[in-house]
Amino acid sequence: xxxNNKNTTSILLLFISLFSVSYFTQALDVPKVSVPSIIxxxxxxQKAYIRETLPGNEISSAYMTIVNHSDKAVKxxxxxxxxxxxxxxxxxxxxxxxxxxxxxxxxxxKANAQVVLQPYGLHLMIFALKKGLKAGQMVVLTLHFxxxxxxxxxxxxxGLSKQKHQ
Ligand SMILES: [Cu+2]
Numbered sequence: 001x002x003x004n005n006k007n008t009t010s011i012l013l014l015f016i017s018l019f020s021v022s023y024f025t026q027a028l029d030v031p032k033v034s035v036p037s038i039i040x041x042x043x044x045x046q047k048a049y050i051r052e053t054l055p056g057n058e059i060s061s062a063y064m065t066i067v068n069h070s071d072k073a074v075k076x077x078x079x080x081x082x083x084x085x086x087x088x089x090x091x092x093x094x095x096x097x098x099x100x101x102x103x104x105x106x107x108x109x110k111a112n113a114q115v116v117l118q119p120y121g122l123h124l125m126i127f128a129l130k131k132g133l134k135a136g137q138m139v140v141l142t143l144h145f146x147x148x149x150x151x152x153x154x155x156x157x158x159g160l161s162k163q164k165h166q
Pocket of ligand 1: 061090101123124125
């Protein structure tokens with residue numbers, strides 16, 4: 001999936017989603033800890049967050065920007081965490097005018113480039129949560145890349161429950 005070809009609409013969506021994230025970050029009761037960007041080797045994870053779950057809901061989603069500072073492409077192939085046995089990569093695609101979710105095997109990030117995981121775009125689905133996720137909680141996600149690189153990122157849970165996932 002080539003997400004470097006951004007058209008005006010996707011740039012607008014990106015702007016709106018960045019705006020919403022900072023709006024929610026300010027408006028909601030997010031813990032006053034600074035969340036540093038995690039740098040392991042040449043891969044940097046920025047602006048990561050996970051959605052709070054609604055009561056009784058075992059599904060959430062996670063968003064972040066994956067920055068590749070190296071001059072080789074990197075590929076995110078799997079994600080693990082102690083909160084869930086099943087975290088998968090999805091994209092939203094338009095099909096006959098309908099937005100659909102489609103599972104992907106990996107996310108490639110070109111050399112010296114970045115890929116944004118965001119609402120209505122690429123994202124991680126977290127299934128079969130062992131416990132509900134509450135705003136303010138911190139969750140460790142382990143990102144496994146194709147070249148054996150592993151990046152652990154500590155991600156805040158944000159209270160975005162006013163937005164439905166799909
Ligand atoms: Cu999804």
